[in-house]
Each structure stands twice: as structure tokens, then as C-alpha cells.
Amino acid sequence: MNRPLPTLTDEERAIYEWQIWVRDFGEEGQQRLKNASVMISRCGGLGGVVAYELAAAGVGKLVLAHGGSARPSDLNRQLLVTYESLGKPRIDTMTRRLLDLNPRLEIVAVGENVNEDNAARLVEQADVIVDCAPMFEERLAMNRQAVLQSKPLIECAMFDLEATITTVQPGSTPCLACWCPNVPPTWKRQFPVFGAVSGTVGCLAAMEAIKLIAGFGQPLFNRMLRLDLRDMTTQTVALARNPNCAVCGSPAAR
Amino acid sequence: MQVTIQYSGQLKLAVGLADERLELPEGATLEELVRALAERHDNGARRFFVDEAGAPQPTLMLVVNNRQVPAGTRQALADGDEVMLLQPISGG
Numbered sequence: 001m002n003r004p005l006p007t008l009t010d011e012e013r014a015i016y017e018w019q020i021w022v023r024d025f026g027e028e029g030q031q032r033l034k035n036a037s038v039m040i041s042r043c044g045g046l047g048g049v050v051a052y053e054l055a056a057a058g059v060g061k062l063v064l065a066h067g068g069s070a071r072p073s074d075l076n077r078q079l080l081v082t083y084e085s086l087g088k089p090r091i092d093t094m095t096r097r098l099l100d101l102n103p104r105l106e107i108v109a110v111g112e113n114v115n116e117d118n119a120a121r122l123v124e125q126a127d128v129i130v131d132c133a134p135m136f137e138e139r140l141a142m143n144r145q146a147v148l149q150s151k152p153l154i155e156c157a158m159f160d161l162e163a164t165i166t167t168v169q170p171g172s173t174p175c176l177a178c179w180c181p182n183v184p185p186t187w188k189r190q191f192p193v194f195g196a197v198s199g200t201v202g203c204l205a206a207m208e209a210i211k212l213i214a215g216f217g218q219p220l221f222n223r224m225l226r227l228d229l230r231d232m233t234t235q236t237v238a239l240a241r242n243p244n245c246a247v248c249g250s251p252a253a254r
Numbered sequence: 255m256q257v258t259i260q261y262s263g264q265l266k267l268a269v270g271l272a273d274e275r276l277e278l279p280e281g282a283t284l285e286e287l288v289r290a291l292a293e294r295h296d297n298g299a300r301r302f303f304v305d306e307a308g309a310p311q312p313t314l315m316l317v318v319n320n321r322q323v324p325a326g327t328r329q330a331l332a333d334g335d336e337v338m339l340l341q342p343i344s345g346g
Contacts, residue, residue, distance in 0.1 A: 042345060042346065044345065044346050045345070047345060132345035133344065133345050134344045134345050135344070139344060157342070157344045157345055158343060158345065159262075159263045159264065160263075160266075160267075162263060162343065163343075164343060179324075179342075180313050180342045181313065182313060183313075184311070184314075184342050185313070186264060187264070188264065191343075198345070235320060235338070236320065237315075237321070237338070238322060240321075240322050240324045
């Protein structure tokens with residue numbers, strides 16, 4: 001994010017007027033968003049809302065990775081997928097919906113999910129990474145590359161009416177592998193969730209990305225926010241780095 | 255002494271409880287608590303708590319009084335402690 005800040009056009013000033021009024025953000029914050037790129041791993045129930053909020057906020061470039069074709073079971077939460085797009089590549093409808101909202105947005109649309117082969121290339125193209133993938137293989141590959149390339153990584157997740165979110169700053173906070181070193185043996189790919197739950201944590205993740213890019217507020221470094229929408233309670237857990245972490249621990253541990 | 259255990263994610267569904275209280279001997283450790291819970295919920299939920307060797311699952315985040323305890327740390331518990339077992343969850 002060391003590139004010179006671009007100026008805003010009159011149209012952009014008009015569109016973003018209400019958020020430029022936000023304390024500590026201002027016009028320079030808006031310029032930083034315009035200058036920034038964010039990579040989102042999967043743009044479903046969670047990542048789709050992250051992408052939509054960041055497109056609305058005026059982030060300049062989104063790198064989107066999402067494979068497969070739209071299915072009926074996407075429609076309860078994947079807000080970028082439309083009924084008309086069922087059976088068609090998800091990445092196409094996601095791209096179209098985002099450009100409908102913000103035609104100034106630059107999109108790198110990748111019609112595949114994150115894996116060990118493409119993670120490095122995807123992370124290279126962005127300043128901030130948002131991990132919204134359902135498979136821990138994808139999440140751990142993304143985490144490894146974010147740490148290797150020293151890119152901040154927003155880790156967000158949901159299950160039933162629960163959600164968690166934390167922000168990894170490589171070198172100073174725990175990474176995903178510090179507390180989830182491998183694929184949990186009991187994890188099941190399909191799980192209960194409402195779109196309103198994935199959307200809630202998606203909005204929180206988008207706000208984390210905006211704060212990181214614009215440099216204001218306190219991101220969720222070294223802490224995990226946990227929400228339970230069943231009883232509307234929140235908890236903040238202080239996280240600890242694992243010196244033996246195979247990804248970000250001491251050189252001897254890697 | 256008595257501690258409170260709070261469950262989350264798939265673990266909450268597997269044990270069929272959001273939380274419970276457990277009586278433990280004075281000086282009991284967090285690892286001993288996890289082993290005790292594995293025995294207590296042996297009907298299908300055991301793998302959530304411990305691996306095949308009987309050690310706490312490395313992917314089960316252990317939190318005492320809202321502070322994560324890194325895997326492998328010896329942590330003595332105290333009366334009234336609130337222990338949260340955070341099963342990693344994901345997106346989609």
C-alpha cells in the first residue's frame with residue numbers, strides 16, 4: 001500500500017460523502033481505499049457480503065477466488081448469487097453483481113478455489129486477504145501464504161448462529177495455524193447456518209479490512225471476537241502465539 | 255472445586271449441551287479436564303476432545319476466563335474458572 005494516493009473524482013466524492021465524514025477516515029481514508037486491493041477467498045455467504053461491502057465502500061481492486069456453479073442451496077446466504085444464475089459459474093454472477101454496484105471497481109475474477117498451487121499468486125495481487133472459505137485445506141493454504149508474504153489476513157467463520165473473527169498480522173499476532181495447525185478431524189463440510197449470520201460476520205470482516213487499509217481504529221489483533229446470535233452475546237478471547245507453530249513459530253519449529 | 259464448561263460449534267451439537275458444570279479435584283489441570291470430558295461424552299463426541307493417543311485435540315482451542323491457553327501448556331484450574339472449548343469453524 002506504498003503506492004502514491006490517487007485523487008478522487010467529483011463523482012467519487014459525491015458517492016462516498018457520508019463515509020468521508022467518519023472521524024479519523026476522511027478524504028485520505030477514501031483515497032487509501034481507492035488505492036487498495038483485497039483478496040477474498042470464496043465469495044459465498046460470508047465472502048460475498050465482504051466483497052459487496054468493500055465494493056460499496058470504494059476499494060479499488062478485488063481479487064476474488066470462487067469455483068463451481070450456482071446451486072439452489074447457495075441462495076439462502078450467497079447474496080451475490082441470483083436465481084437466474086443457477087447452474088452457471090458463480091464467479092460470473094458475482095463479478096456482474098459487484099460491477100452493477102460499482103462500475104469503477106477493478107476485479108480479478110478467478111473461477112477456482114484457493115489451493116496450494118494458486119495461493120501464492122492470489123496473495124501476491126492484494127494488500128489485504130479475507131479468508132471466507134469453508135474447507136480448512138483452503139484456509140491453511142491461504143494462511144501460510146499470507147504469513148510468507150507478510151500480508152494481513154482477516155479470518156472469519158460461522159456455524160449455526162455462531163460466528164468468530166480475528167485479524168492476523170504476520171510477525172506480531174497468532175496466525176491461523178497457531179490454534180488450528182491442521183484440518184480438524186471432526187469437521188463436516190456442510191453445516192447449519194442462516195444468511196443473516198454469515199452476513200453479520202461478513203460486515204465485520206469488511207470493516208476490519210477498511211480499518212486496516214485506512215489506518216484507523218483498533219483491528220482484532222491478538223484477540224478473537226465470538227458472537228452467538230442465538231442469545232445475542234459476544235465474547236472477546238485473548239489469543240496467544242504458539243512458538244512451536246509450523247507456519248509462524250520460531251525458525252526451528254518451521 | 256467447580257468449573258464451568260462452555261461448548262461451541264459442532265462440539266456443542268455433538269455433546270448436546272451449550273454448557274455444563276463439573277466438579278474436579280483441587281489442582282486439576284486443563285488437560286485433565288479435557289480427558290475427563292472425553293470420558294464423560296464418550297458416546298460419539300470423544301474425538302472432538304482427544305486424539306487417538308488420548309491427548310487433547312490440537313485443533314480444539316482451549317480458553318480459560320477468556321484467555322486462550324496454547325496447546326501443550328500446563329494450566330492448573332481454579333474454583334470458578336470458566337472454560338470455553340472453541341471448535342474451529344469456517345466460511346462458505
